[in-house]
Amino acid sequence: MSIEVRVPTLGESVTEATVATWFKKPGDAVEADEMLCELETDKVTVEVPAPSAGVLGEIIAGEGETVGVDALLATLTEGKGAEAPAKDEKPAKVEVQSEVRAEVEEGPAVDVMVPALGESVSEASVSTWFVKVGDTVDADEMLCELETDKVSVEVPAPVAGVLSEILAEEGATVEAGGKLAVITEGASGGAAKPAPKAEAAQETPAAPAASGKDIEHAPSAKKAMAEAGLSPDKVEGTGRDGRIMKDDVKRALAATSSPSAKPAPSAAPRAAVPAEDAAREERVKMTRLRQTIARRLKDAQNTAAILTTYNEVDMSAVMELRNEYKDLFLKKHGVKLGFMSFFVKACVHALKEVPDVNAEIDGDGVVYKNYVHMGVAVGTPQGLVVPVVRDADQMSFHAIEQKINELGTRARDGKLTMAEMQGGSFTISNGGVYGSLMSSPILNPPQSGILGMHKIQDRPMVVNGEIVIRPMMYLALSYDHRIVDGKGAVTFLVRVKEALEDPRRLLMDL
Template sequence: MSKEVKVPTLGESVTEATVGEWLKQPGDPVKVDEPIASLETDKVAVEVPSPVNGVMGAHAVEVGATVEVGALLATIEDDVAAGEATQVEPREAPAPKEDTPPPASPAPAAAKAAEPADAQTLSPAVRRAVLEHGVDPSSIKGTGKDGRLTKEDVLAAASAKRPSTSSGRADEEEAQKSAQPEPVEGRAPRREERVKMTRMRQTIAKRLKSAQDTAALLTTFNDVDMTAVIEAREKFKDTFAKKHDIKLGFMSFFAKAACLALKDIPAVNAQIDGDEIVYFDYVDISVAVSAPNGLVVPVVRDADSKSFAQIEKDIADFGKRAKDGTLTMEDMKGGTFTISNGGVFGGLMSTPIINPPQSAVLGLHRIEDRPVVRDGQIVIRPMMYIALSYDHRLIDGREAVTALKTIKEAIEDPMRMLIDL
């Protein structure tokens, strides 16, 4: 018997997904609850578990296909039935007659070509070229992004293995012409590769473009002297880590400083809903986290009532699960304000885009020593540029500048966060 595997419920208002990767190939043994496929939704990657023990059956859809909730993905064959079926194959075939040549075994290249097409994540064009030319993709060095194979790589490998005959040379020349442009002396051949956008990347593109088209975006800047925060971290880092089992980072300081500013300037923590303004008496901070498939923004809920340690733990957990691809839709639902830290990648200054329907986002950047004037003297201090992008339909310039100034003052004098100033 076989068990059908269907697309599971993906979350509120999510009705379809894209098949990102098959984790099990036909014939592979699978255990109950073992992931067999990865689906990409608008925000997260969802693993589909096997409902039973058995052997992976046929794939009903290919990688890259769009599937709706409840659609058939694959089948799982009963392990007993699959085991019985596999016992039939090893039986010895009748000995061939002396005057009948033994059947030729399949060409090694062709056999290998069919296998890696499923074993690797190949684009449809590359997979088709592998099958047409009977080459082994595992023996080809990819020149695409992250070492991936391109169609030109396959065509070049196919032409290299052809016999050196007149027709073979003609075919080889034709393949080489189609694979790459005529090389210019002293210049390496130029290549290009087309890769379909993932569903997550398409959603990111639509949401960011929508934010630009809908909101009246404006950005205000300031700079922050990080001396006090750095000294506090250095002084308490060992005690903090020992007591809370987490490192004391910069994000918790900025999250708490933002909470002060949002409480003082409610418009920065509000949203436009039709012709109404929604004000929140809580602060749910979306934290931009880099994941393998794109930027995600899980939410630290009730950040205004959480301790430094709990905020650091939440952010560390989000970062780990983003890399593992285990974030859920619930993790990213909601949020009233966003913090994006481009400084971890070395960014000096940027104009971050708001995360709709939110009305503001705080951008952090790298810390570098710069000369500043203190008490009439030029001194070297660790400085950071900070930016607040906001929706000018809701937030006036005075409110945005005041909110950013409040964050600056809280970071430069962390005691303000303790006595709520």
């Protein structure tokens, strides 16, 4: 007997929720009261248990979908040990791929699903497939990479077998819990014949054209080539093993500089741009990460009353201390002693005195945080991300350096999880690594403060009536003037300056 799983009562004045996570998939056996999924409202998280023992049939509301009270979430086949619905019952999406599947059908078909993408993320774009239909794959071998507006997500093979069908090609948008591909479990790759696959590429418009190279080009380059109407064989790749990079596509477009090399644009060309200029332009779709960065920064400007105050700090004491102990520090802790741990410690010290900078506005109230989750802005090839060093106020110098080093590496490799980028209470951004002498950082909402570090530069300073050369750095604190007064902002920055110019103050909490 089929039983309906519906949205429970969500609480007073709450009429809808978002499906956050499914803990079961169609065909899974479940026990009575076993948690099936989790819903999120604007107030609480609600767990949905199984009304009886049985097998989960169909998921009606996937992850990321908004549902109302009593809406249908899924169906359940009652009875412990009930037969799971056959996964091969659905019609083949691409006729020619069914030919390939017929060649490799040696075991049960296993669906490759879009994994949970994280809080508030409901969809992603398929960035790169690392295998093709007919390839043999091992369990946990990476099949493809998805790109969300925050992180890149790798999708591993759930079982060993042969990839018999790809349902979402590169560039396609998929929802959390959606189906990406099908693997024939335990099948042999030799059974899959490449000839039918080659015919499939010609018969099926959705299949990508073969490039003639067994190389995975950079996702940004693929997008640029698609926008420009260039095939890979017309672009010379400079990456490893001839991999095409985005700059290679730019060079190819500049070399051709022919209107025929450009595809018909999706919209009419801008009237104000002369034809000869339009031929030398290129249009590349913004990545989801870049779109999110743009939206959040603009939201911060539209919402917060952002004001910036400046100061400068003499880095002599920190540099001398670092030079004196860096070798011993590396030998004992296995990580280099950088400047960032000093700045984190100095900010933690200042936040204790000026808690407004560590607070946030929530409606008509102010939330004061008795902890410091320090966001550290990191530049990556995909854009700016802000991983969070949690409970930085309880960490030692070496623990801070180790955590920042770990998060920075994961950020550049695109391996950060959603949890590692959420919950920050204050942010530090170091534009000095790129040579910035002074800038005004933008708040990372809903935070109320962000410290901008800049380039260390030798400058003449007056010390005790004498002109001396000192390594100086400009500091900038941008803050939300709705919650932080000018006096508090200036006091915060002065305390950071004092702690850096005399690091002994940090040891004595002065």
